[in-house]
Amino acid sequence: MFEYDKILKSLLNPNLNKQQLAKLIGTQSTQFTSERTKLKNNYSDEDLISAYTSFYFPTNALKLEFLVEHLSEQMKAEISKTHILDIGTGPGTYAFAASELFSGALSFTGVDESKLMIDQANKLNDEYFQNSKIGFSQTLPNVDDEPRTLIFGNSINEMGMPAAFKIIKRYNPKFIICIEPGTKDVFKDLLALRKKLLLIDYKIQYPCMGQGTCPLEGIDDWCHQSIKTSLDFELESLSQVAKLDRKVMPATIHFYALEHVEDKAGQARIIRLKKNVKHAFLWDVCDENNKSVTLEVPKKLFKKKVVKQLEEISSGISVRYTIDKELENSTVRVKTIEVEGIE
Numbered sequence: 641m642f643e644y645d646k647i648l649k650s651l652l653n654p655n656l657n658k659q660q661l662a663k664l665i666g667t668q669s670t671q672f673t674s675e676r677t678k679l680k681n682n683y684s685d686e687d688l689i690s691a692y693t694s695f696y697f698p699t700n701a702l703k704l705e706f707l708v709e710h711l712s713e714q715m716k717a718e719i720s721k722t723h724i725l726d727i728g729t730g731p732g733t734y735a736f737a738a739s740e741l742f743s744g745a746l747s748f749t750g751v752d753e754s755k756l757m758i759d760q761a762n763k764l765n766d767e768y769f770q771n772s773k774i775g776f777s778q779t780l781p782n783v784d785d786e787p788r789t790l791i792f793g794n795s796i797n798e799m800g801m802p803a804a805f806k807i808i809k810r811y812n813p814k815f816i817i818c819i820e821p822g823t824k825d826v827f828k829d830l831l832a833l834r835k836k837l838l839l840i841d842y843k844i845q846y847p848c849m850g851q852g853t854c855p856l857e858g859i860d861d862w863c864h865q866s867i868k869t870s871l872d873f874e875l876e877s878l879s880q881v882a883k884l885d886r887k888v889m890p891a892t893i894h895f896y897a898l899e900h901v902e903d904k905a906g907q908a909r910i911i912r913l914k915k916n917v918k919h920a921f922l923w924d925v926c927d928e929n930n931k932s933v934t935l936e937v938p939k940k941l942f943k944k945k946v947v948k949q950l951e952e953i954s955s956g957i958s959v960r961y962t963i964d965k966e967l968e969n970s971t972v973r974v975k976t977i978e979v980e981g982i983e
């Protein structure tokens with residue numbers, strides 16, 4: 641989505657080489673996953689911020705692109721009539737991504753408590769994006785009657801769900817986008833937020849097909865998307881040196897609109913690509929009644945070329961199917977199936 645060489649030139653410290661960046665990214669990754677009490681250290685100096693920006697900024701941005709591919713034209717047009725507020729923006733990840741994907745929107749504001757992140761975001765705008773509709777701040781903007789879209793990008797898991805809910809209540813936005821890590825703990829937090837939002841007139845548009853109780857509530861399982869990407873050569877090479885895969889990115893993406901429901905009748909969402917066995921794909925899906933089942937999708941239904949395409953799909957896409965036979969263990973064999981994006 642972005643020009644990678646321009647990002648590298650606009651890092652707070654543009655003189656770090658690939659090995660140095662990879663080492664810093666490795667340290668950060670450990671702190672994101674297993675040493676979460678030290679999280680703030682990740683944003684404590686210019687080198688760490690540069691490392692974050694070289695790696696997570698261009699790859700995380702692709703997760704918004706993935707969501708946008710699953711929105712209707714009407715929904716995209718509606719979002720483009722709002723002011724977009726990116727909370728916990730970091731180096732401006734979703735403010736810049738939104739400025740590319742919803743270029744007609746009224747403005748793009750990134751907010752972050754870290755001064756160094758804001759410095760990095762401003763540097764990227766001054767030197768690369770040069771977009772006068774984009775601005776950054778350490779404090780939340782004043783509340784007014786303007787229509788807003790709020791984006792939380794990997795920030796609810798840092799500020800906590802109650803703080804995020806407070807910000808939502810403060811602005812009463814038309815749209816809310818949450819793009820968070822694809823882990824079980826984060827899923828539980830987002831499920832709690834889902835419950836609260838459905839009680840105050842928000843409707844979930846993605847990934848759920850229905851407004852009912854999530855079938856995974858109260859059980860030891862979670863729903864997330866695994867997004868398959870192809871990366872710029874230099875970025876791919878950095879990920880190899882850092883030994884961190886970004887070709888498949890797990891994420892928990894939820895999207896809400898105020899009082900607006902789109903008709904999802906007959907559709908189901910793939911929530912897990914469970915198995916790829918010789919004769920069939922096994923996919924867990926969740927349907928418009930918030931019921932989860934496993935689909936057995938026989939490969940003989942497709943031409944070879946299509947089977948190859950199906951091997952590469954991301955979870956999080958939608959399907960329409962008819963049933964051939966009910967099998968054991970909440971599994972059904974499909975008779976026909978249409979998979980979003982596959983001809």
Ligand SMILES: C[S@@+](CC[C@H](N)C(=O)[O-])C[C@H]1O[C@@H](n2cnc3c(N)ncnc32)[C@H](O)[C@@H]1O
Pocket residue numbers: 683696697700727728729730731732733734751752753754757792793794795798799803
């Ligand atoms: C993991 S980074 C995510 C950056 C960017 N959104 C992305 O996804 O690439 C989390 C960011 O949230 C910010 N943050 C955490 N708690 C915050 C709060 N209560 N208010 C504002 N920013 C916060 C941190 O400073 C950090 O920059």
